Amino acid sequence: MENEWGCEQSTLINELIQGMEVARKLKADLKAPYSVDAKDLMVQRILSSYEKALLILRCNASTSELQTMNQAAPTLLPGSPISVNGSPLREDVEGAIKDHQEVKHDAKKRKIMPKWMDQIRVSFDSGLEGAHEDGYNWRKYGQKDILGAKYPRSYYRCTFRNTQGCWATKQVQRSDEDPTIFDITYRGKHTCSQGNNAVLPPKSPEKQENPLNHNIDIHHAQTSQESLAKFRNVLAVSTDKLENGEMAYPITFPSTSFGCTAQENHSLIPSAIENEYFLGGLYQTHLLSPTTPESNYFSSPAFHMNEFDGIYNNIPSTHTSATNSPIPDFNFTLDPVEIDPTFPINTPGFFS
DNA sequence: ACTATTTGACCGAG
DNA sequence: CTCGGTCAAATAGT
Numbered sequence: 001m002e003n004e005w006g007c008e009q010s011t012l013i014n015e016l017i018q019g020m021e022v023a024r025k026l027k028a029d030l031k032a033p034y035s036v037d038a039k040d041l042m043v044q045r046i047l048s049s050y051e052k053a054l055l056i057l058r059c060n061a062s063t064s065e066l067q068t069m070n071q072a073a074p075t076l077l078p079g080s081p082i083s084v085n086g087s088p089l090r091e092d093v094e095g096a097i098k099d100h101q102e103v104k105h106d107a108k109k110r111k112i113m114p115k116w117m118d119q120i121r122v123s124f125d126s127g128l129e130g131a132h133e134d135g136y137n138w139r140k141y142g143q144k145d146i147l148g149a150k151y152p153r154s155y156y157r158c159t160f161r162n163t164q165g166c167w168a169t170k171q172v173q174r175s176d177e178d179p180t181i182f183d184i185t186y187r188g189k190h191t192c193s194q195g196n197n198a199v200l201p202p203k204s205p206e207k208q209e210n211p212l213n214h215n216i217d218i219h220h221a222q223t224s225q226e227s228l229a230k231f232r233n234v235l236a237v238s239t240d241k242l243e244n245g246e247m248a249y250p251i252t253f254p255s256t257s258f259g260c261t262a263q264e265n266h267s268l269i270p271s272a273i274e275n276e277y278f279l280g281g282l283y284q285t286h287l288l289s290p291t292t293p294e295s296n297y298f299s300s301p302a303f304h305m306n307e308f309d310g311i312y313n314n315i316p317s318t319h320t321s322a323t324n325s326p327i328p329d330f331n332f333t334l335d336p337v338e339i340d341p342t343f344p345i346n347t348p349g350f351f352s
Numbered sequence: 353a354c355t356a357t358t359t360g361a362c363c364g365a366g
Numbered sequence: 367c368t369c370g371g372t373c374a375a376a377t378a379g380t
Contacts, residue, residue, distance in 0.1 A: 139355090139356065139357085140356075140357060140358080141357090141371095141372065141373075141374095142358090142359085142371070142372060142373080143357095143358075143359075144369090144370065144371070144372095146369085146370075147368085147369065147370085153370085153371090155370095155371065155372075157372095159356090169371095169372095171371090
């Protein structure tokens with residue numbers, strides 16, 4: 001917990017620093033010929049930084065409560081799932097009672113598992129709404145119509161649940177109010193090999209994650225890798241939400257709130273400022289939470305595709321798969337050591 | 353053959 | 367009882 005708070009602290013500091021930097025940039029750019037939207041985006045970025053900082057502080061305030069919870073049910077915490085390495089349950093006992101208890105266990109675990117929510121906005125321009133990536137391999141195991149919700153909720157679990165005992169799950173639901181937004185609820189931390197790697201090589205390039213199943217034929221909608229490469233970059237975080245009191249370990253939300261609430265205006269944003277702006281966020285993300293693959297899709301720079309066709313054409317389009325492949329190429333490319341966050345990536349051939 | 357998805361059934365919580 | 371979450375058989379895709 002102490003380490004986690006240390007981690008949160010650095011995240012907090014980074015958020016504040018980032019907010020300050022953007023504010024500074026905004027100040028410097030006040031008289032620059034940038035669009036109002038670009039400036040608005042910066043303001044929102046600043047606000048977002050402060051919001052996150054406050055969020056971290058608030059979450060930390062509830063740490064004591066969570067600690068109590070952890071002590072009450074230590075074996076159920078993510079990272080020590082049942083029947084995996086180091087399981088507190090003896091194998092013989094486990095085998096005997098598994099069938100009977102697993103269900104109850106799951107139900108109990110469901111309550112205790114850390115849970116956090118995100119929203120991503122998917123541009124309709126992409127033609128790939130519903131598909132998104134977060135760096136993990138998910139397997140869909142259910143879909144449910146939710147009372148009062150327009151769209152069904154999809155349930156995913158880690159592909160490696162059986163092989164590696166990874167109990168991470170997520171739920172994906174399209175927002176009623178704004179169909180371009182997907183609410184994603186994550187439960188449990190990845191204990192699989194993916195959980196140790198923020199960046200993973202893509203696996204099965206054909207798979208598409210479509211949480212809606214609303215007859216969206218992704219391959220028909222847009223089949224070219226170019227389009228998919230574009231798509232990954234129109235993903236953007238709308239807002240980040242945490243369920244207070246349910247977070248049993250620090251979730252270092254990446255400082256990539258660059259997409260916050262301003263996604264519609266991409267086309268109006270001058271590419272230069274946008275690049276620098278988003279790159280900064282991405283850089284920060286990579287720096288802050290290198291082992292938090294949940295953040296990977298946040299790292300998708302919300303560039304406007306039209307302005308970056310040339311660039312994206314040069315990106316190895318590793319995923320026609322939405323489910324299995326994160327945005328690895330981006331994260332590699334944007335290693336903070338290698339790239340100055342203010343480096344103008346709209347330089348032709350930058351990605352090549 | 354193997355893996356992933358779909359979808360109705362089932363179960364526990366409230 | 368309803369509802370949300372999960373299971374698992376059937377089905378589809380490779």
